[in-house]
Amino acid sequence: DIQLTQSPSSLSASVGGRVTITCRASQSINNYLNWYQQTPGKAPNLLIYAASSLQSGVPSRFSGSRSGTDFTLTISSLQPEDFATYFCQQSYSTPWTFGQGTKVEIK
């Protein structure tokens, strides 16, 4: 199975600040990497697919990039509604797997 390791597991940031979350795959997965946001008690919401494509309706302050097997989710200017947990997910091969999550908290 392909393992995805997210870092950090949690972080504190201020409104307006810039946030970067990393997801490292255990093997090459090309661009088969998606990002989701989940707020407490809610279902996950797709933010980014294919490493860097913004899902329809998602604000442009969210962006994704790839360097080899390292993937990055960036929030350029954190808004109050962005405090949530973020998960990466690979769809290169089954079983499709998720990272363990990164919780973004208010500083």
Next chain:
Amino acid sequence: EVQLVESGGGLVQPGGSLRLSCATSGFTFSNYNMNWVRQAPGKGLEWVSYISSDSSNIYYADSVKGRFTISRDNAKNSLFLQMDSLRAEDTAVYYCARSLMIVVVSFDYWGQGTPVTVSS
């Protein structure tokens, strides 16, 4: 508006069975592949099972293979998960999720989830 609504969760004893349902609306269900994804309390997400639009391809996570069965009824716009031989480690919120296939597979719409508790 795309909607996915799960039902059928609840409390069940170890070794018991449950059948989850996901009623969908707002899109042409028969054109989309579907999935079940679960989340144990306070934990991360785990993909459970996939079924193609015409039921010709089905995949399972190793943790549920041989115990869970995914199915769908395109005439009723519904997805199902038959869960047998349930274990404590199957305790989770179960989400149905639609597959979006643009370049890669992702999960673009999710239901609100139905909780399953396996306990004596």
